[in-house]
Amino acid sequence: MNRINKIATFIILCTGIVGCSSDSANSTIETHASTINQEVNNILKVGVDLKFPPFSYIDDKGSPAGFEVDIAKAFGEYLNMEVEIVNTDFSLLIPALEMGDVDVLIADMAKTEEREQKVDFSVPYRYGSTFALVNKDFAIKNNITNNMPEDEFFAIEDANFIGLAGTKSVYYPQSKGIEVTEITDIGTGIVEISQGLSDILLTSNANSFHAADPENTIVYSGILDQDASNFAVRKGDNDMLNKSNEFINSMYEDGGLYDQIAEKYDPIIAKFFFNEDLGLSYIINPRN
Template identity: 30%
Template sequence: MKKILSVLMITLVSLFITACDKKQETKVEKEPAKKVLTVGMELAYPPFEMSDKEGNPQGVSVDFAKALGKYLGREVVIENTAWSGLIPSLKTGKIDLIISSMTITDERKKSINFSIPYAQTSLAILANKDSAVTNIDELNQAGKKIAVKKGSTGHIYATKNLKNAEILVFDKENTCVLEVVQGKADGFLYDQLTIYKNYAQHKDTTIALLKPFQENPEHWGVALNKKNVQLRAQVDEFIKKAKADGTFATFAKTHLSAAKATFDELKIPFFF
């Protein structure tokens, strides 16, 4: 009899422990911890990605990331990452996505995924005033020097198409601009808005050649790990919604109003 009672007691205790475990598991499932959305960007590209005097992230891409986080119900953390480290960080899972004015290219799509495009742009030229350069063909001449940022689409374009000129490759956008301002380079290839911004800061020494010279415009997208299919679908949904409800127009009004006026005057398609 004692043996039977002992077996019954052990069985009852086991059932009680199992029930408690299941109850705890159910509670965890019903109340999941709020997941952080880690967004990588290089805070060196105003007015899209930059920092204020206190070091806080600011700009179009920062507003974009925060709006996306609100839509997804996730807290956003901005990881300031050097341009060359963005894609490696994405592939290794250190960040969830990249919002850093990144152009969608076939080469990049081999290792990462992109959302649908949220902006379009074309390459433009920041030329030194004394260079006598008025178009891309005049820049592609023997003796001309072209500054490009390493790994940028301007770097890729110049390498493929401007074989007569000397290509000067630098790690930083500011260095490329300084080369032109000081007359060490005849031109700098980068996206239209950056060229416009730097011209506005150096009107005495530079000119901005904003009209597109590429056959097709470039498109920017949010970059994601190839494994994160669900997040990609959610980002696509947000971009469609943000374009339809005026969210992107608000970004432009807040950060890009002067540039948009210039683009409209020159009849050049704007980013959003």
């Protein structure tokens, strides 16, 4: 009996004869069912939110593109599998993974205690600074510049913070005792900041959002905290977790993926951060 038939037999026994009902049994069934799908179809379904250029977006031909997408395709090659990019809103990525709609998340997701209860995280594959997109009138009124200390910035009275649900733009201000209005679409937040309906939005993509409306926004870069981003896999899917870690480690080796794509992404990263001295190494290596 081959491996797929063994797994299928296990599922039939567990659901039809034994009548497993525990959460752990259900999780095992979902993981094995996903494994069967991967082996039969040889397709790796990768969850990505394609609203964050230049890291993940839809290009002018209507195809997924960007840094995360290139990594996903390389991961598929590493596993000798075809890759299907599943465009999913960031707030729905973990539910999609839990339901088996995708096999792995490569979506600039930081590890948090709350998320760790639902999924398993790989070693980091990139690092990101946190910036604030600020309404320009609000910034002028409160004398906000990059020289303003972080504690002073978060102590501004009557600041209306808005943040993307499930992301650092919500939980980081909340960690400082700030009330944050949660949204599920980043476009809504950008419009609200531009129009002055909200004052501050924390996001790693503040520079590109500011470039879209430099007349009504500024970027505050005085936030010192740095996040590590990881692949996320289903809870208990040790096979996918181990493969993810092996692949990420290989990317950092001499001649690995990061060396191969540096020429492509050095100018892209420099343009994104409006700093010609920055390149790919700025987002893939931790800073002390």
